[in-house]
Amino acid sequence: MPTEFEFISALTKRHGLKRIGDDCAVLPQNSETDLVVTADMLVENVDFRLDWSSPRSLGHKALAVSLSDIAAMGAVPEWAMVSIAVPDDLWNSGSLDQFYEGWLALAREYGVELVGGDISSTGGPLIIDSIVGGIVPRGKAILRSGASPGNSIYVTGTLGGAAGGLKLLEASHSSEPSAAEIIQRQLEPRPQLTIAKTLQTLGFATSMIDVSDGLSSDLGHVCSSSGVGALIYADSLPVDPNLTAHFGPDERLEMALNGGEDFELLFTCRETALSLADTVRATHIGEITATLGVIELVHGGKSSVLKPKGYRHF
């Protein structure tokens, strides 16, 4: 059986689907702007658990994951739809109101309007499909495919926190005071829309993706879309400092490389680290190379090939 990435790749090739394969599809809107659209499905007991997440947090996260895709294009979100398949017991609990409260609270922060969607009953788990539309100056969306050998690789914020939060939830260690911040990163991620807009305006990012599957996977997507490879310095990775109280150094590095769901932005650019640091808070973590599809990890003076890990449905 193919993985979902192989399935999508085969489908798009077979049918010549040219707008599939980035965080959002880019469509012409008018002479000044392009429309960007994205859809993300969240499945109970696959992407979230209702005993860990309040309905309000889940509403926040459902929107946040799609806003993060809009950010990854350097775009600004404008409108959204939510489709939701609801088990009877959840409908009868009345907690769907709180789901929408959490969704709308985040939407208001970024001026996003709820314009539609669907509500259905289901005999199975709760499923949410989150659809967001946004705009970007025409022809200026930041794609996965623009990285070139010699470009520097940057990441915003910190990595591994969301994965660490998930581990603590799984181990029922979520009540420890020092756990709050990384559990928050897992349950209520923040889309990096402000820095995305700055990067788009500055115009020097050659490629961008959000860190949703995990750095190794997401950098892998950039490399395959751009036809390049990469070199990552393990010592430069901005590992979430809140992990230190709970995990050893090897586990922290593993989380930063493969954890996923941090919803930070990974981007490449031509400028040197120094010139970037003046305008954008991001960490220089490596370089783009010409070795197609190979990501090399430099760690403790040694170099090894980093395989894309992160979560896969199939």
Add this chain to the structure above:
Amino acid sequence: MPTEFEFISALTKRHGLKRIGDDCAVLPQNSETDLVVTADMLVENVDFRLDWSSPRSLGHKALAVSLSDIAAMGAVPEWAMVSIAVPDDLWNSGSLDQFYEGWLALAREYGVELVGGDISSTGGPLIIDSIVGGIVPRGKAILRSGASPGNSIYVTGTLGGAAGGLKLLEASHSSEPSAAEIIQRQLEPRPQLTIAKTLQTLGFATSMIDVSDGLSSDLGHVCSSSGVGALIYADSLPVDPNLTAHFGPDERLEMALNGGEDFELLFTCRETALSLADTVRATHIGEITATLGVIELVHGGKSSVLKPKGYRHF
């Protein structure tokens, strides 16, 4: 507990969500056109059964229901996304390819481009969210809210066929030769995009909706959105002639009134039946009245109040 209609109505009022409540949301696109967007969720064993529908037919239907929403605005579809939560056994069967084949075959008919979506695994039933975007001349979308007392009510095509097809499937009578046409209406509905475009261009439809929930429900939506009532002539209803071989007259009328999923267009206009008949193939079935929210059914010389029936999830 509220019905889903009551829940959505309360949510939109509480949060001032102005673009919710029609077949599609209408958003400004450029100086000449508006963007219309819609999302429809289909849940296995609620909206379809895999022992009745081939993956290919299901792909067709998943797109058709959303194209029908685009038609109901008088719009033209342009792009679409599909999000799908797939049980492991279905993924391993390889039949997802056929789902997309059916989807893409219908998409090609109407020049619709697949631009994105999501694929997830699920421990529960197969769930599909179908998202379509389209365009309509600026300010010219045909809304549910434009009907006025004295307007004539029309419906395209025939009614009750899809409901009859469903009954035959439920009764395992699907192999009878005379059943093929109405079973096809249930499993592979046709969106009425061509007549929708004609109606939009002619400009005389005051309101429109697609018959997805059932005539009584959908006319009810038009009446509540427009602040009007309606009078329907039972003898004028274009009951699907293919029902005659399988169902008695009362059952046929019931299917035409409440059956749903015919995906025909129900619209109102100022012109008389005669002038309409020259340009558009549709049947004059009644009149809009001033009695807010009341639909009167005239049948065999008697008049009764028609309650919205059709399918409800909650």
